[in-house]
Amino acid sequence: MKFEFSTANKIVFGPGSINYAISFIKETSKNVFIITGKDKTRVEFFINELVRSGIITNTFQISSEPTIEQVESAAAMARQSGVDLIVGIGGGSVIDAGKAISAMATNPGNVIDYLEVIGGAKPLQFQSLFYIAIPTTAGTGTEVTRNAVITSKKDGVKASMRHQCLLPRVAVVDPNLTLTLPPGLTAETGLDALTQLIESFISVKANPITDAFCVEGISRAGRSLRKAYEGDVSAREDISLASLLSGLALANSGLGAAHGFAAPIGGLFNAPHGALCAALISPSLKVNLSALRQREKENPAINKIKIIAQLLTSKDNAEPEEAIEWIGETHRLLKIRSLRDFGIGKEDFPPIVEKAQMASSMKGNPVKLTVNELYEILELAY
Numbered sequence: 001m002k003f004e005f006s007t008a009n010k011i012v013f014g015p016g017s018i019n020y021a022i023s024f025i026k027e028t029s030k031n032v033f034i035i036t037g038k039d040k041t042r043v044e045f046f047i048n049e050l051v052r053s054g055i056i057t058n059t060f061q062i063s064s065e066p067t068i069e070q071v072e073s074a075a076a077m078a079r080q081s082g083v084d085l086i087v088g089i090g091g092g093s094v095i096d097a098g099k100a101i102s103a104m105a106t107n108p109g110n111v112i113d114y115l116e117v118i119g120g121a122k123p124l125q126f127q128s129l130f131y132i133a134i135p136t137t138a139g140t141g142t143e144v145t146r147n148a149v150i151t152s153k154k155d156g157v158k159a160s161m162r163h164q165c166l167l168p169r170v171a172v173v174d175p176n177l178t179l180t181l182p183p184g185l186t187a188e189t190g191l192d193a194l195t196q197l198i199e200s201f202i203s204v205k206a207n208p209i210t211d212a213f214c215v216e217g218i219s220r221a222g223r224s225l226r227k228a229y230e231g232d233v234s235a236r237e238d239i240s241l242a243s244l245l246s247g248l249a250l251a252n253s254g255l256g257a258a259h260g261f262a263a264p265i266g267g268l269f270n271a272p273h274g275a276l277c278a279a280l281i282s283p284s285l286k287v288n289l290s291a292l293r294q295r296e297k298e299n300p301a302i303n304k305i306k307i308i309a310q311l312l313t314s315k316d317n318a319e320p321e322e323a324i325e326w327i328g329e330t331h332r333l334l335k336i337r338s339l340r341d342f343g344i345g346k347e348d349f350p351p352i353v354e355k356a357q358m359a360s361s362m363k364g365n366p367v368k369l370t371v372n373e374l375y376e377i378l379e380l381a382y
Contacts, residue, residue: 004260005252006164007144008171009230013244015237021134021172022049026360028130031056035074035098037090038063042136042180043247062090064264065158066097067151068111073114075104078129087132087292088168092140092273095133099166100148102128107148111150115159116360117242118152124163133168136177136377138228138239139189139274141196141214141247143171149263149273157267157355175240179233187229187334190239193277194221194327195348196246198281198308202288204302210253215311217245222312222326229334257356257377258284263354271342278336282327283380287322293369317355322366339381 012020025032030076036043040061040082050057058081060074078086079100084369086105088098095362104111106126112119133143142148147162181189194217200206224238258280266273285305292299309323330336344352353374356362362369369377 003209004168005207005209005245005251006146007248007251008168011171011173011244013142013173013241015174015176015300017174018046018134018177019171021087021170022046022133024170025055025087025132026053029055029085031081031083031085032058033078033081033087033101034059034178035087035088035090035094035101036061037094037136045090060067060101062094062097063092065093065149066100067153068069068271071100071104071111072098074101078105083129083173083361085130085132087134089134089136090143091135091137095135095140095142096148096150098131098133099128099142099168100150100161103161103163103166105129111161112152114161114163115150115152116162117159117358118155118157119159124165126165127166127284131168131327132170132172134172134174135243137181137185137189138175138178138236138243139192139251141193141245141262142242143168143173143241144247145251147251151267151309155267158263173240173244175177175237178236178240178307183229183231184335186239187336188274188278189243190221190225190228190273190276190324191281191334191336192219192245193239193243194225195258195277195281196250196255197221198241198285199258199361199364200246200249200253202304202366203253203256204366205254205364208252210249213245213249215307217242217249218311220309222314224329226333255361256284256365257288257362257369257374259361260359260365261356261377263359263361265339265344266354268348268352269342269344271344273343275337278331279338279381280377281375282324282331285327286380287369287377288325288366289324289370291373296367299366339378346382349375353380
């Protein structure tokens with residue numbers, strides 16, 4: 001047994017932990033570059049507190065998933081402003097943007113030089129600027145991963161910049177920051193976290209450490225995801241922790257088919273990553289289970305899907321199919337959108353399948369899926 005494990009230098013979790021981030025920045029920085037989402041008002045309290053302390057603050061807004069052009073523009077601003085610390089405070093796109101910006105602020109060349117699949121996939125040469133990641137949604141876990149997903153409009157695809165230097169120095173996860181999320185976004189980001197936990201658990205690169213995180217995270221998501229959607233404040237802490245655990249797991253075990261599809265679809269259509277994963281996880285799990293039973297009956301992923309069913313349903317005798325049923329029922333209760341809701345037509349399936357086969361996430365899938373099985377996932381998610 002051989003494996004590696006890496007994560008952010010420091011993780012601070014819990015209600016009110018945003019105060020740790022504020023104190024840390026006051027003690028260590030004089031010039032901060034803050035990446036926010038399109039609704040800047042959600043984090044104005046944070047920015048205003050730094051300004052009152054006499055810290056120079058520059059801000060940059062990411063209205064959707066970051067593009068190559070946005071990352072390069074923001075990195076140039078950070079260099080010109082002489083900042084000594086970068087903060088990403090927002091959803092997964094904001095956190096990813098901050099990771100890429102902090103890296104490009106200290107490394108030569110262009111973003112495309114470092115992107116996988118469509119670029120040079122070069123390793124970073126220099127340590128990124130000190131970066132603090134503060135998520136305001138509970139779904140991506142990107143505050144503890146070593147990749148940043150960037151959209152290339154020219155190629156119509158999302159690709160990752162991946163390197164140890166992209167790991168945030170500090171990750172601050174405060175469940176209180178998610179309390180203002182609307183139900184729909186709570187559902188989609190929460191199911192994104194569950195998707196990451198499930199795919200990391202059955203990944204071919206899973207290991208005992210990531211398995212432990214996944215079991216804990218799936219259990220918490222199972223008992224609290226529907227409650228959080230309904231407005232239960234106490235459930236928010238469970239979902240925030242499930243999201244964090246999903247990031248810790250996926251960064252060290254990889255993902256699977258749902259994410260393999262989500263990346264190219266997100267590049268081709270105006271569809272949020274979390275919403276796509278939410279739509280794809282049940283079909284992906286169903287097709288994977290069928291393929292495993294047909295071709296790899298001894299694959300440990302079959303028993304792991306059974307464990308997932310037991311964790312989600314709280315039934316000791318649950319069978320693998322019950323995991324798929326639980327997710328399907330959750331889809332209905334939480335009003336999760338299907339692929340057709342994003343303007344995707346069946347005529348779009350061929351280029352999606354072609355691009356998905358090249359996606360890095362597919363490498364973690366527990367069984368190699370045929371082209372027909374890939375089409376079946378899209379049909380079921382449609």
